[in-house]
Amino acid sequence: MIDYSPLLRQLRGTQLERWADLLPDQLEQAFRQRLHGDFPRWMECVRQLPLIPADQIDLNSGTVAVRSNQPPNAQIQRQTEDLLRQLHPWRKGPYDIHGIRIDTEWRSDWKWDRLAPHIAPLEGRRVLDVGCGNGYHCWRMAGAGAGLVIGIDPTQLFLAQFLALRWFLGDEWPVHLLPLGVEAVPENLEGFDTVFSMGVLYHRRSPLDHLFELKGCLRAGGELVLETLVVDGEEDRVLVPKGRYAKMRNVWFIPSPATLAQWLQRCGFHHIRIVDVTTTRIDEQRSTDWMRFESLPDYLDSDDRSRTVEGYPAPRRAILIANAPGTEHQPIAGD
Numbered sequence: 001m002i003d004y005s006p007l008l009r010q011l012r013g014t015q016l017e018r019w020a021d022l023l024p025d026q027l028e029q030a031f032r033q034r035l036h037g038d039f040p041r042w043m044e045c046v047r048q049l050p051l052i053p054a055d056q057i058d059l060n061s062g063t064v065a066v067r068s069n070q071p072p073n074a075q076i077q078r079q080t081e082d083l084l085r086q087l088h089p090w091r092k093g094p095y096d097i098h099g100i101r102i103d104t105e106w107r108s109d110w111k112w113d114r115l116a117p118h119i120a121p122l123e124g125r126r127v128l129d130v131g132c133g134n135g136y137h138c139w140r141m142a143g144a145g146a147g148l149v150i151g152i153d154p155t156q157l158f159l160a161q162f163l164a165l166r167w168f169l170g171d172e173w174p175v176h177l178l179p180l181g182v183e184a185v186p187e188n189l190e191g192f193d194t195v196f197s198m199g200v201l202y203h204r205r206s207p208l209d210h211l212f213e214l215k216g217c218l219r220a221g222g223e224l225v226l227e228t229l230v231v232d233g234e235e236d237r238v239l240v241p242k243g244r245y246a247k248m249r250n251v252w253f254i255p256s257p258a259t260l261a262q263w264l265q266r267c268g269f270h271h272i273r274i275v276d277v278t279t280t281r282i283d284e285q286r287s288t289d290w291m292r293f294e295s296l297p298d299y300l301d302s303d304d305r306s307r308t309v310e311g312y313p314a315p316r317r318a319i320l321i322a323n324a325p326g327t328e329h330q331p332i333a334g335d
Contacts, residue, residue, distance in 0.1 A: 007176045015191035042160035045083045059143025062109035065096035066168045089291040092133040105291035107284045108136045115319050118275040122146040125193035130182045131200040134161035142175045151177040188216045198227035202251050211267040220326025229254045230318040246299035246308045257318045269322035276319040
C-alpha cells in the first residue's frame with residue numbers, strides 16, 4: 001500500500017537493522033488487522049493531489065511551507081485545498097502549501113521554539129519522534145539537519161496527512177512516518193541519538209514503563225526530550241484524575257516537574273534538567289477552520305480559566321531533557 005523500501009534500505013547496516021527485519025510484518029499487520037474504515041478514502045485524496053513544483057521549501061520557520069516559482073492557478077489551488085480539507089481534522093502545524101494556509105488546532109511551532117534552544121544539535125543524528133501526529137515536528141527536525149527522522153503514531157489519518165505533505169515537500173527528505181506505537185520498537189534497540197516523546201506520557205497507564213521504553217530506544221549517552229502535562233508542586237506530587245481531565249478520558253498520571261525528574265532518575269537517566277514549564281494558552285490550542293471540533297477553550301471552566309471543566313488545574317506542560325547512561329557524542333547517521 002505504501003512503499004517503505006527507502007526507509008528499510010536506510011536502516012540496513014546501522015544499529016536500527018534489527019528493527020528493519022521486523023518492520024515489514026509490523027506494517028502488514030497494522031494495515032491488515034487495524035485498517036481504519038476511512039483510510040482508503042483518505043489515500044484517494046492523497047492520490048488525487050496535483051503535482052506542483054516545489055521550488056521553495058522552508059522547514060526552519062514556524063510555518064512549514066512550500067512554494068513554486070510558477071504558482072498554481074485558482075482552479076488547481078481550489079482543488080488542492082478541497083482535497084486537503086477532506087483530511088480534517090488537522091491538529092499539528094501550521095503549514096503553508098502553495099499559498100494554502102493550514103491553520104491547525106495546535107501552534108506546534110510554539111512548542112518547538114520553547115525546546116529548540118535547549119536540545120543537542122540535531123545535525124546528522126538519528127531521531128525518533130514518539131506520538132508524532134502528522135509529523136510537523138519531524139519536518140522541523142529535518143530542517144535542523146537530522147540525518148534520519150522516524151515518526152511513529154498509530155493514527156492512520158495522521159499518516160494520510162503526512163503523505164499529503166510529503167507529496168508537496170518531496171521525498172528526498174530523510175523523514176518517515178510509521179503507523180505504529182512505541183511498543184513496535186524492538187526492546188533495547190539502543191539505536192537513536194535523540195528521542196522525542198511529546199504529549200504521550202499522561203496517556204500511559206504505566207508512565208515508568210514508557211520511560212523505560214524510551215530509554216531502550218536511545219544509544220549510550222543519547223538524549224531524551226520529554227514533554228508532558230504537569231501540575232504545580234514538589235517531589236511526590238501527582239494528580240490522578242478521578243474521571244476525565246479537560247474532557248479527555250485517557251489521562252492517567254500528571255506529576256509535578258520535580259516528580260517527573262525523580263521518575264527519570266529512577267529509570268536510569270542522567271543529566272536531567274527541567275528547561276520549560278508553560279501554561280497552555282487558548283491561542284496555542286484552539287478550534288480553527290481546519291479543526292472544527294472542541295478544543296482548549298471548551299475544556300476550561302468558563303468562569304475560571306485556571307481550572308478545567310472538571311475543576312482540575314488548567315493544562316500546564318513541562319519540557320525535560322535527560323540522557324541515557326553513557327558518553328554523549330554526535331555521530332552522523334549511518335556510522
